[in-house]
């Protein structure tokens with residue numbers, strides 16, 4: 001089978017022909033049909049995760065078919081359509097795991113970081129972390145929901161989103177697009193903030209009612225004038241400077257939600273924090289329950305990511321396109 005591999009950090013992907021893996025006890029073998037390309041994969045390439053294990057097959061937005069069951073796996077069947085996120089395993093006995101919030105577990109296994117991921121034709125996964133795919137989601141549409149979709153869905157949930165809320169999405173990359181789609185489908189009003197004025201058309205097409213060109217530090221004032229500001233700001237850009245600026249665009253009781261973590265510190269005016277009862281939060285991807293809910297919601301309310309398809313061997317090109325921001329929607333590797 002073909003696998004796309006980083007042999008070590010700061011190298012390009014190479015194609016390897018590997019022998020077919022076997023599902024051991026508690027595992028399943030998945031035939032990968034589609035795998036989304038996430039910024040996390042670029043971080044794997046750059047060697048930014050000290051716990052990553054090379055040589056490594058990246059990829060954690062996986063949609064495929066169960067090919068083979070390991071011993072003891074009786075809740076899945078061969079041929080089942082399944083998905084797998086970055087959450088490859090967790091300890092199962094800590095407080096976070098016991099409250100179905102296992103992405104906060106201290107002993108996580110990360111798909112495509114601590115074990116081989118989805119940039120290949122077949123992969124093994126811990127069967128307990130595989131989720132069923134709703135019938136009306138095809139593999140290519142489902143893949144970007146496994147990280148980008150899950151992350152914004154879980155962030156809105158944990159920020160206390162309510163229908164009708166004004167949601168500002170800062171940055172219109174893969175994560176930002178999913179943020180607009182989910183917030184709109186949940187009955188929210190959406191503003192998009194982007195440093196690229198050419199993205200206004202995309203933002204409007206996705207359902208944003210307001211587009212703010214983030215040029216100079218005054219753009220948050222424009223956001224604050226949007227009927228009192230945003231109830232939730234999804235900061236999908238990793239720039240700390242942009243998060244610091246965005247804070248001034250929050251409504252009273254508003255939440256600034258950080259989904260990316262670049263270098264530097266978030267610093268805000270404490271008086272604005274206190275007097276407006278405002279919050280700053282962060283949120284990682286999400287639990288298995290969040291993922292099931294994000295998929296079910298997408299299936300029912302027609303949340304469908306825009307994708308650009310690449311063949312498995314073009315994974316390097318897909319990574320470059322994401323890095324250079326020349327992609328339309330999410331890059332998805334499609335295997336046959």
Ligand SMILES: [Zn+2]
Nearest residue numbers: 091094097105
């Ligand atoms: Zn745990």
Ligand SMILES: [Zn+2]
Nearest residue numbers: 038039040147
């Ligand atoms: Zn990701």
